[in-house]
Amino acid sequence: MAGLIVRMLCGCGVLAAPALAATEIVVATVNNEHMIEMQRLTPHFERANPDLRVRWVTLEEGLLRQRVATDIARGSSRYDVLTIGMYETQVWGRQGRLRPLDPPPSYDVYDLLPAIRSGLSISGRLYAAPFYGESSMLMYRRDLTERAGITLPERPTWRQVRDAAERLHDPKAGVYGICLRGKPGWGDNMALVSTMVNGFGGQWFGMDWRPQLQSKPWRDAVSLYVELLTRWGPPGSAANSYNELLTLFRAGRCALWVDATIAAGFVSDPVGSSVAGRVAFAQAPYSVTPQGASWLWAWSLAVPASSTHPAEARRFVTWATSREYTALVARERGWGAVPTGTRRSTYANPEFQRVAGHFASAEKKALDGISLVEGALPDRPYQGIQYVAIPEFQNIGVATGQQIAAALLGRASVEQALRAAQAAADREMRAAGYYGR
Structure with missing residues (x-):
């Protein structure tokens, strides 16, 4: 009888299940062209992950660093994904302020260029994933x-x-x-x-x-x-x-x-x-x-230890720094617009070589000839090239x-x-x- 009353009140034969609200993850990033393109392509990620929504906070480089550093120091949960570089990865990763990413095998960590992978890893674990790398x-x-x-x-x-x-x-x-x-x-x-x-x-x-x-x-x-x-x-x-x-x-x-x-x-x-x-x-x-x-640098995506949605944040980071994302940019904008400096497979791709060969060889040579432990002539006690990896x-x-x-x-x-x-x-x-x- 109670079930009949409920059906009569709702005007339907069976009550509709309430729709589950999508989880929102907040991404803090820098206002350069590659990051703006990532925002434009984010609906592709959301369609493939209907349980997630991405909200962007886009800032000038200096302000981004200031805001993110303040949040990290306070243990704030304002952001779920941070755009950071090798300096922050090394310092904050060792302080326990970042979560290791441990991406799935399909991500192919060893496709990442050795200098980039090394600069974003601590004791062999990746603490930030490179969106693009540079020398x-x-x-x-x-x-x-x-x-x-x-x-x-x-x-x-x-x-x-x-x-x-x-x-x-x-x-x-x-x-x-x-x-x-x-x-x-x-x-x-x-x-x-x-x-x-x-x-x-x-x-x-x-x-x-x-x-x-x-x-x-x-x-x-x-x-x-x-x-x-x-x-x-x-x-x-x-x-x-x-x-x-x-x-x-x-x-x-x-x-x-x-x-x-x-x-x-x-x-x-x-x-x-x-x-x-x-x-x-x-x-x-x-x-x-x-x-x-x-x-040596890489603008990279990392998940702070304070994130309230770490699994969902890792899912976004994996997508945005994957080979599949590179292929998506190539389809949408052409191979000349893909983020570079991260993966061997990008430089080995004949289509990329056809479009970017005139600069890609110089770019890859610069990245292949450098490492975090490389410095100037005198001995030195620190890691880093254009920065020193200390707080x-x-x-x-x-x-x-x-x-x-x-x-x-x-x-x-x-x-x-x-x-x-x-x-x-x-x-x-x-x-x-x-x-x-």
Whole structure:
């Protein structure tokens, strides 16, 4: 009788089961083109996983790092998936703030390039999955160098780059000799400056962990960096990082650009690049040694220990960094738009080679010739190339970047900037107990 009353009240023969609400996972990411494309393609993931919905929080690189670092320190559950790099993976993974991913066999961890896999692993377990990987290299306008009679070798010296920048600088024609990162930040201007220091034979710390920022390699590298940008760089260089420089280069405003290998696909794409077909690629410049003269990085997806939906978050991370995702981008946008620097299978694909062969070989050579333990000539106590894999480095790198930006703006001499950076680094290391107070 009770069942009959219920059926009469609902106006149906059988009560409909309530629909289960989809679980929402929140992904924090950076505002670059590959990540924006991932957001556009997320409905494919949601259709294949109808029990999940993805909400995006997209931030400028510096703000992303600040927000994510704050959440990690507080153990906040605001985000289920974080976009981080190798530095955060090594530091936070060892602190127990990230969950190991342990992807299924179908993911094929060993398809990942060895340097990338090593940089995102701790004791053989993957703690972040690479969305795209990168080293650094020189991109230059082949049409301009040929017209000027300039020949750049496969791996040029910084002296050769300086001379080419001077000769190619033509601001009246709207072309600047060289474009380099100037925006202060440990992952902005210091990503480049650190590799310049390495290439001059320097390092961040000696074996006793004392900062080396007033050493001759630092003075030589930073002096050249300031000279390049103040004499032959675009106006306002102290505000430029990757996104701004990519825009300038694609618009034909830069003759030379040393930056992330991932940019090669964008500057080579006729859709959006006015210089497509006129760009050549070389390995990152050096001075004394090529060791550590190019960086190693991967924008990667990780699951914080504080996530309230770790299994669902791992499912998304596995999808977004899989070979299947690469194939999806190729179908939707073409092989020239796929995220690179992560998988052997991408570089072995004939379709990718056909579209990207002119830059892919230089990109893969840069990634194959580097590792986290590679540094400059002197011995050193730390891992990392353009960063130092210790928690204190973030503050030290930011402070140093600000001082070098001050030198670039003419507010301090190189000597004054490095003296102030040395003092700040020394205070940080003493406070952390690396050596006596």
